[in-house]
Amino acid sequence: MAQAVVTEALSLNNPLFGCYAFYCAVLVLKMMFMSVFTAMTRLKTEVFASPEDAVFARSAKARARTNLIRDENVERVRRAHLNDLENIPIFLIVSLVYILTNPSYFLATMLIRIYALARIIHTFVYAVVVIPQPARGISWFVGFAITGYMAVQNLLCFLN
Amino acid sequence: MAQAVVTEALSLNNPLFGCYAFYCAVLVLKMMFMSVFTAMTRLKTEVFASPEDAVFARSAKARARTNLIRDENVERVRRAHLNDLENIPIFLIVSLVYILTNPSYFLATMLIRIYALARIIHTFVYAVVVIPQPARGISWFVGFAITGYMAVQNLLCFLN
Amino acid sequence: MAQAVVTEALSLNNPLFGCYAFYCAVLVLKMMFMSVFTAMTRLKTEVFASPEDAVFARSAKARARTNLIRDENVERVRRAHLNDLENIPIFLIVSLVYILTNPSYFLATMLIRIYALARIIHTFVYAVVVIPQPARGISWFVGFAITGYMAVQNLLCFLN
Numbered sequence: 001m002a003q004a005v006v007t008e009a010l011s012l013n014n015p016l017f018g019c020y021a022f023y024c025a026v027l028v029l030k031m032m033f034m035s036v037f038t039a040m041t042r043l044k045t046e047v048f049a050s051p052e053d054a055v056f057a058r059s060a061k062a063r064a065r066t067n068l069i070r071d072e073n074v075e076r077v078r079r080a081h082l083n084d085l086e087n088i089p090i091f092l093i094v095s096l097v098y099i100l101t102n103p104s105y106f107l108a109t110m111l112i113r114i115y116a117l118a119r120i121i122h123t124f125v126y127a128v129v130v131i132p133q134p135a136r137g138i139s140w141f142v143g144f145a146i147t148g149y150m151a152v153q154n155l156l157c158f159l160n
Numbered sequence: 161m162a163q164a165v166v167t168e169a170l171s172l173n174n175p176l177f178g179c180y181a182f183y184c185a186v187l188v189l190k191m192m193f194m195s196v197f198t199a200m201t202r203l204k205t206e207v208f209a210s211p212e213d214a215v216f217a218r219s220a221k222a223r224a225r226t227n228l229i230r231d232e233n234v235e236r237v238r239r240a241h242l243n244d245l246e247n248i249p250i251f252l253i254v255s256l257v258y259i260l261t262n263p264s265y266f267l268a269t270m271l272i273r274i275y276a277l278a279r280i281i282h283t284f285v286y287a288v289v290v291i292p293q294p295a296r297g298i299s300w301f302v303g304f305a306i307t308g309y310m311a312v313q314n315l316l317c318f319l320n
Numbered sequence: 321m322a323q324a325v326v327t328e329a330l331s332l333n334n335p336l337f338g339c340y341a342f343y344c345a346v347l348v349l350k351m352m353f354m355s356v357f358t359a360m361t362r363l364k365t366e367v368f369a370s371p372e373d374a375v376f377a378r379s380a381k382a383r384a385r386t387n388l389i390r391d392e393n394v395e396r397v398r399r400a401h402l403n404d405l406e407n408i409p410i411f412l413i414v415s416l417v418y419i420l421t422n423p424s425y426f427l428a429t430m431l432i433r434i435y436a437l438a439r440i441i442h443t444f445v446y447a448v449v450v451i452p453q454p455a456r457g458i459s460w461f462v463g464f465a466i467t468g469y470m471a472v473q474n475l476l477c478f479l480n
Binding site: 076079085086087089090093094097100101126130132133134136137144147148151152154155157158159 | 178179181182184185186188189191192194195209210212213215216241245248249252253
């Protein structure tokens, strides 16, 4: 049964794949933004990770303290980025398998859209404008719960 | 030749995909557990990464020391999680390509199952009950070797 | 329209998939090398992350200082590895979707090859032989720009 379902879904007259591909690109661009944001914060605070970066930025201040101090603004952006790395790649893989299990079109597209929105909010309240908890906790949990729901659905669908 | 093989495998009357999807979900749920485990350990030891978390936990102790100390219990769970991030997403991508190369059904399913088991053991001996080396080294290497085997098979299959 | 295109690409008489699979394996093997490289550097400098590793290495020196010092050589390899984690998994997912959008064969294969080459150069100039900036910055940016280009193409292709 699951077999037949997968075959059909993979022949992709499945419009769910378009939704997946679109929000996959949105989430990847969001993650790419974190790299740029980290670099910008490092330049502004003159806190670099590698000595050669301080040399290139012609920053005597930075050169002296590379590896000696950590800047909380840089670390905050890095934590937000690491949280993305912990959550988004596994979502992109699980949700790709999920759309092959022939789920309700309405439910699947809503889950994917809400996930993308939740992760964008997570980044915003974590690293752009720091908002007191539980703002970040809630946005993180929404994404976490959606990933977990899809993973469990995949488990059940392919249990034998 | 490789072409024809891929076409057949992707039309997915290939039962290997079910095995992949099942253990993909298992591994993703295992990784999600690491996030919860980290949060639990942070709460127990009152060592938080961000000041707003200490405020939310109403922990005066935590508030004073956020970013000043690192707790070895928290760091151990985080190292186990980072090791997952270094190993599992690339396995999920390489093994997806691998099952499209028409491998032996027995071999492929055994490799996927052993990989999942090895990673679960890795987490257990690293972060749940610390067992002396080489327990962690062996469980890590089993997963590493399986990923490497699949990657080399993919290389050879698509060499031209 | 996009629909029809995807169907054809996924039935994979699409030779682009072979190119993707080949360089996917190359990039995964490159990332696996980082794990080995980190372990080798830790052994050479006797700087371990976990006490049980120092015990196993029978290094009294290491046992005394685990978690107390960080070695710049180890940290450099780890930063290179983390940069891989930030960039390569999302590329592997975005480029898989990209080859399903029926791009020019010449362009797509060139982008994938240049990406793989840029990431290999990035590792080399970051962690093997440290070369002054902007060598690392340029190799990073080439990979970053290719990922961004593919993500934007996917966005446009699946915009409705």
